[in-house]
Amino acid sequence: MRLIILLLSLTLGIMAGFSAQAxxxxxxxxxxxxxxxxxxxxxxxxxxxxxxxxxxxxxxxxxxxxxxxxxxxxxxxxxxxxxxxxxxxxxxxxxxxxxxxxxxxxxxxxxxxxxxxxxxxxxxxxxxxxxxxxxxxxxxxxxxPGFVVDILSPPAALKMSSDTKVVKISANVVMMCGCPTEPDGIWDSSKFEIKAIITHNGKKDGTLDMVYSGPKSQYTTSLPIDKPGLYEVTVYAYDPSNGNTGLDKTTFQVLGK
Incomplete structure (x- = not known):
């Protein structure tokens, strides 16, 4: 028993020594x-x-x-x-x-x-x-790396009437730190590629340029609607000078007659 106690004491002492070295x-x-x-x-x-x-x-x-x-x-x-x-x-x-x-x-x-x-x-x-x-x-x-891209409109899963002719797409695009983008600004969006990729019922349906609309960091485009169905919008920002890229997605549905 004394031997066990001695060994235990030695073990605890060694462990305490290690802890003290931290x-x-x-x-x-x-x-x-x-x-x-x-x-x-x-x-x-x-x-x-x-x-x-x-x-x-x-x-x-x-x-x-x-x-x-x-x-x-x-x-x-x-x-x-x-x-x-x-x-x-x-x-x-x-x-x-x-x-x-x-x-x-x-x-x-x-x-x-x-x-x-x-x-x-x-x-x-x-x-x-x-x-x-x-x-x-x-x-x-x-x-x-990246941009923070936040699609402001249309909101996700919105259902639109069959009479819809044009859908406005708008997005906020900032650096990952929240720093604003704008033409000729410190983060000069005139040097970026900001576009909206459109798919209709799962098939690619074209790409639209997003245009600076103000206030700072906001960009818009208009999507003509000529057929009902499910649309997916991917807005991306890309800086060709360094490859920096970010994106956001939304969906909306145009109902049939």
Missing amino acids: EPTEISIHVLSKDAKFIGSSMGGMRITLRDAHSGEILATGLTTGGTGNTKLLMHKDGGRRAVIVDKTAGGFHTTIDLDEPRLIEVEAKGPMAQMQSAHRIVSSQWVVPGKHITAGNGWILEL
Whole structure:
């Protein structure tokens, strides 16, 4: 019995020794909208999850909060980015985890959470050593590609009378950070391709150019109706300079006579 107690005491002592070696390690995660600014509270934040890449153990989770960052730090008038782009105005997720050994940590970012029709996920990983914080400079930045495209009209599953001749299609198109798009703006939509793909009863029925209508970030087109049936509308935004792409879909039905 004494031997068992002694072994148990030694085991607990060793475990306590390992626990005492754990060091608080600070990590700051920022998610940058491709070709734009940081994704923070105005877009519902990004859901951040830190895992041990080998075991899958979840180490921390939460939302990015805060602003979109400093435009002057982020954007050159002729394109490109500066070396340090994070300041106190940049939204992020900040956490402290206890590490007792180096771990390969995987970060997953999903969102933006307030625009789920445009949300998707990105994953990044890197080694983190106990006590060696990932906070200096820009911290740990992930870049989220895409546009937030939100079809405003027609609403989904709308049924229209057989007398319908024209359907107005309108959409709001912003960067993933919520930054506005407009012709000749910082995010110059005259350089983007914004179109509506139309299908009728499951078959492609043409593509329409979306035209800037104002206020900022809003685009419209008109779809002539010459036959009843089920229509699906896919509005997409595409930047040919870097491949950035986003879209949204809706459906409506024109009833027969």
